[in-house]
Amino acid sequence: MSEQQTEDRKTAAPPAPPTPPAPPEFKYTWGQHNETMEALSLGQMARRVPSALRQTARLALAVNRTAFHVLVAAQILGGICTAAALTAISRAMVPLLTGDGIEERISAAAWPLVVAAAMTALGTLASLTSGSAARRLNPGMATLADLAMVDAHMDVELAAYDAPDFTERSEAAETGSARSAMLLQDALGFTGGLIDMAAVASVLAVVHPVLLPLLLLSVVPRGLGSVHAARLDYRLHNQTIASRNIKHMMRWHLTTPKLADELRGNSMRPYAHHWYAAVCERIDSRMVGSAPRYLTVHLIAATASGVFVVATYGALAGLVVGGYMAIAAAGTAIVAMRTSTAALSQLVVYGAAMFQHALYLGDYTAFVAEAAEKSGPRGPQVMEAAPEKIRLEEATYTYPGKDTPSLGPVSLTLSRGEVIAVVGENGAGKSTLIRLLTSLTAPTSGVVSWDGVPTSDADQRSAWRHVGLVTQSYGYWPFSARENITLGQPGPRGEEAVWDALDAVGMREAVQGFPDGLDTLLARSIWGGHEPSGGQWQRLACGRAFHRRPGLLVMDEPTSAMDPRGEHMVFSGLRDMKDDRITVIVTHRMENCRLADRIIVLDAGRITEQGGYEELVRLDGSFAELVRLSQDR
Ligand SMILES: Nc1ncnc2c1ncn2[C@@H]1O[C@H](COP(=O)(O)OP(=O)(O)OP(=O)(O)O)[C@@H](O)[C@H]1O
Numbered sequence: 001m002s003e004q005q006t007e008d009r010k011t012a013a014p015p016a017p018p019t020p021p022a023p024p025e026f027k028y029t030w031g032q033h034n035e036t037m038e039a040l041s042l043g044q045m046a047r048r049v050p051s052a053l054r055q056t057a058r059l060a061l062a063v064n065r066t067a068f069h070v071l072v073a074a075q076i077l078g079g080i081c082t083a084a085a086l087t088a089i090s091r092a093m094v095p096l097l098t099g100d101g102i103e104e105r106i107s108a109a110a111w112p113l114v115v116a117a118a119m120t121a122l123g124t125l126a127s128l129t130s131g132s133a134a135r136r137l138n139p140g141m142a143t144l145a146d147l148a149m150v151d152a153h154m155d156v157e158l159a160a161y162d163a164p165d166f167t168e169r170s171e172a173a174e175t176g177s178a179r180s181a182m183l184l185q186d187a188l189g190f191t192g193g194l195i196d197m198a199a200v201a202s203v204l205a206v207v208h209p210v211l212l213p214l215l216l217l218s219v220v221p222r223g224l225g226s227v228h229a230a231r232l233d234y235r236l237h238n239q240t241i242a243s244r245n246i247k248h249m250m251r252w253h254l255t256t257p258k259l260a261d262e263l264r265g266n267s268m269r270p271y272a273h274h275w276y277a278a279v280c281e282r283i284d285s286r287m288v289g290s291a292p293r294y295l296t297v298h299l300i301a302a303t304a305s306g307v308f309v310v311a312t313y314g315a316l317a318g319l320v321v322g323g324y325m326a327i328a329a330a331g332t333a334i335v336a337m338r339t340s341t342a343a344l345s346q347l348v349v350y351g352a353a354m355f356q357h358a359l360y361l362g363d364y365t366a367f368v369a370e371a372a373e374k375s376g377p378r379g380p381q382v383m384e385a386a387p388e389k390i391r392l393e394e395a396t397y398t399y400p401g402k403d404t405p406s407l408g409p410v411s412l413t414l415s416r417g418e419v420i421a422v423v424g425e426n427g428a429g430k431s432t433l434i435r436l437l438t439s440l441t442a443p444t445s446g447v448v449s450w451d452g453v454p455t456s457d458a459d460q461r462s463a464w465r466h467v468g469l470v471t472q473s474y475g476y477w478p479f480s481a482r483e484n485i486t487l488g489q490p491g492p493r494g495e496e497a498v499w500d501a502l503d504a505v506g507m508r509e510a511v512q513g514f515p516d517g518l519d520t521l522l523a524r525s526i527w528g529g530h531e532p533s534g535g536q537w538q539r540l541a542c543g544r545a546f547h548r549r550p551g552l553l554v555m556d557e558p559t560s561a562m563d564p565r566g567e568h569m570v571f572s573g574l575r576d577m578k579d580d581r582i583t584v585i586v587t588h589r590m591e592n593c594r595l596a597d598r599i600i601v602l603d604a605g606r607i608t609e610q611g612g613y614e615e616l617v618r619l620d621g622s623f624a625e626l627v628r629l630s631q632d633r
Pocket residue numbers: 162399400402406424425426427428429430431432433
């Protein structure tokens with residue numbers, strides 16, 4: 001290469017990268033729910049507020065009955081104080097406005113004014129008491145709703161997780177759950193406003209009957225405006241929920257230390273930033289785009305409300321001038337109407353908030369209720385003992401939303417003492433088969449039975465007690481090293497069994513070297529934690545499966561991240577333990593199949609071959625081809 005060429009290569013600017021494509025438009029797929037919301041009338045929606053109040057009361061009662069009762073009593077007392085203060089003021093008005101001398105006027109009005117002041121002070125005390133009770137109830141209510149969400153996710157059948165709209169519905173329900181932290185404060189504001197309005201209305205009705213409808217008319221436009229704005233909010237929430245969901249997921253990918261190396265090593269930053277910023281921008285533009293609509297709604301509502309307020313004061317003046325109302329009564333009406341303005345704005349602001357909560361809580365309660373429906377035992381049978389035989393008879397599994405089965409029909413029998421290797425190309429159905437064998441899912445047709453008991457008729461949790469499972473993507477649980485082995489289920493042999501499991505995967509020295517041995521927290525991001533290496537995490541995952549000493553041991557690519565020593569230890573361990581259990585290994589490393597008594601070859605969801613290693617190689621079918629490919633380097 002000439003000197004000139006070398007110089008050119010040094011100075012030539014790299015070609016500008018092509019503009020990355022925009023991220024696809026994400027859709028919220030729970031269409032039926034959207035349609036229901038779109039079709040809902042304002043009246044129907046307003047009727048949701050009582051249900052939100054009921055739900056608030058139920059949650060609060062479940063957290064602390066006494067605090068809830070104190071809160072309700074204080075609220076009612078507050079309303080009584082407002083009414084009593086207003087009545088006392090109306091009593092004071094007559095001598096103040098129509099009495100003779102100044103001294104007589106003041107002395108006649110003194111007692112009613114003292115009562116009004118005392119009632120106002122008592123009302124303030126009542127409001128402080130209810131506020132303090134709410135503060136005691138709030139954290140517990142938020143936790144209760146949060147726990148219900150977490151439990152719903154942990155309990156629900158896997159088939160529900162597989163449904164295409166599960167994530168979006170879960171996200172919508174999360175919003176409802178998060179709102180339970182604000183629920184009580186807003187319910188308090190709403191009911192406080194409602195009680196004060198009722199108190200004012202009762203006083204006004206006595207002063208003059210026409211004032212009441214006029215007052216109510218001034219409320220209606222603002223109320224309708226706020227409710228309409230809340231519906232716009234909910235629509236906006238629905239339009240952006242899929243994008244927000246993906247955004248959160250991507251945010252985790254971009255900020256977790258687990259993917260930091262991959263992101264940097266592959267120069268992903270520019271595209272990742274472009275992608276994330278584009279989704280943020282899409283969400284923002286929807287929100288900004290909706291601002292003029294909100295302004296219009298609130299402007300119309302405020303104008304109409306103002307007209308009614310002016311009309312109310314006009315009517316009051318007309319009644320006094322026309323001699324239909326005493327000046328003292330008009331004075332009371334003005335005080336009452338000023339009180340009602342505060343109560344009214346409280347009612348409208350918190351009413352709209354409660355209405356919004358009601359919409360989101362609807363998502364939350366629907367999600368939790370549906371999850372509960374899909375969480376119960378599949379049937380009454382209890383799998384008391386580990387299976388001697390697992391039998392699949394023409395079993396198939398079709399994922400929700402799919403037309404064709406991903407597995408089956410498959411017929412197969414597995415017996416205790418056997419080691420079975422399952423092989424097949426990517427997407428052949430190996431993980432799906434594992435889910436059926438372990439009763440993680442029930443077949444969509446055909447039968448999977450444990451010692452004659454169909455898994456679709458049995459309590460799945462009773463079956464899982466006999467299962468030890470190492471999945472392809474196992475958890476890096478932020479527990480101590482000990483709990484990473486026991487998973488909070490210590491065996492009768494206690495710590496000795498934990499060390500045995502660690503020995504079986506060659507982790508004794510490593511754990512002894514951790515800062516606090518078995519008590520070391522395995523999470524580097526938490527102070528005092530320690531992060532094992534990728535292969536060590538996989539050894540721990542195998543260790544916990546061994547520790548369970550399960551009747552059905554299933555390992556999906558259990559040694560993919562391990563060094564040869566670790567892999568050798570795991571497979572030796574499997575061989576030593578095999579007599580007391582059914583062992584199933586999914587592997588892409590054909591050499592590992594030599595340990596199996598029987599190899600099952602899956603292709604496009606069907607069993608195409610089965611037999612011993614040598615037998616299948618001699619058969620010269622797809623297994624033999626996979627072996628040849630694995631050796632051809
Ligand atoms: N949750 C799901 N929802 C819909 N389809 C799924 C789901 N999980 C798997 N599938 C589909 O089922 C088929 C079988 O998948 P499965 O994970 O059982 O294959 P596998 O043999 O374990 O693949 P691999 O070797 O890549 O792990 C694939 O076509 C896959 O796309």
